[in-house]
Amino acid sequence: MDGGTDPKNDGPNYVEATQKSIGVLRFLKEHGPATLSEVAKGTDSAKSTVYRHLQTLEEAGYLVDTDDGYRIGQLFLDYGIDAQRSHPLYDAGKPKVDALAEQVGEKVWLVVEENGYVVYLYMQSGNELYRSFTRVGYRGHLHAFSAGKAILAQLTKSEVNAIIDRRGLPSYTDQTITDRDALFEELDTIRQQGYALHLEEAVDGGNAISVPIQREDGSPIGSICVAGPAHRLNESHLRTELSDLLLGTKNEIELSMRYEA
Numbered sequence: 001m002d003g004g005t006d007p008k009n010d011g012p013n014y015v016e017a018t019q020k021s022i023g024v025l026r027f028l029k030e031h032g033p034a035t036l037s038e039v040a041k042g043t044d045s046a047k048s049t050v051y052r053h054l055q056t057l058e059e060a061g062y063l064v065d066t067d068d069g070y071r072i073g074q075l076f077l078d079y080g081i082d083a084q085r086s087h088p089l090y091d092a093g094k095p096k097v098d099a100l101a102e103q104v105g106e107k108v109w110l111v112v113e114e115n116g117y118v119v120y121l122y123m124q125s126g127n128e129l130y131r132s133f134t135r136v137g138y139r140g141h142l143h144a145f146s147a148g149k150a151i152l153a154q155l156t157k158s159e160v161n162a163i164i165d166r167r168g169l170p171s172y173t174d175q176t177i178t179d180r181d182a183l184f185e186e187l188d189t190i191r192q193q194g195y196a197l198h199l200e201e202a203v204d205g206g207n208a209i210s211v212p213i214q215r216e217d218g219s220p221i222g223s224i225c226v227a228g229p230a231h232r233l234n235e236s237h238l239r240t241e242l243s244d245l246l247l248g249t250k251n252e253i254e255l256s257m258r259y260e261a
Contacts, residue, residue, distance in 0.1 A: 146210040
């Protein structure tokens, strides 16, 4: 042993300058383009400090300084595409999602869990038009979405509790499950029936059905979801028409992952 201190126990496990740069990027993603003054005010930071971060990020290609202010650079598009396509579920799931979307005519999503959030990895839309706030790359709370609940149902109780402790159970609509015990009851039902629903729990007027995609050991690698307006995808239609189609697609994806890797 060298007698040195353990870096894990030597103060906060993050770099403040990096946190500041991340804060600048987050602000510009949500509010940009924005001027130096607007970024400084929005991040509650001194202009001189923000200026150095903006210049560093621009030089590296992560920001662009335009006539309207700083905005997120297209370098993130390259990162995003790589992040999407490098996920092990993408190659196996994409053609199955495409085929199912053509069959059912609705939006079909490939969804994964990352850092305690549901992340929308890939989407194909059928011929029915439906606008939603979700998009490829969108992150949300697992408990509010059928895709997230399908994943949660395959985790241990301690793993689910750890996610709840970290991310909470915020309400998206009046129908969102925000009680821990009620959520665990719902997860028990999902395990028994093999699929998860959200009925206007994530957005008013929107319903969805999802099934988990599992590794050989039973652990979830993600889920597949069909979503649309509540008047078309009512509960009866989800349960009687779409559940079997999704379960069949799930099996195809799992077999592809197992034998085509």
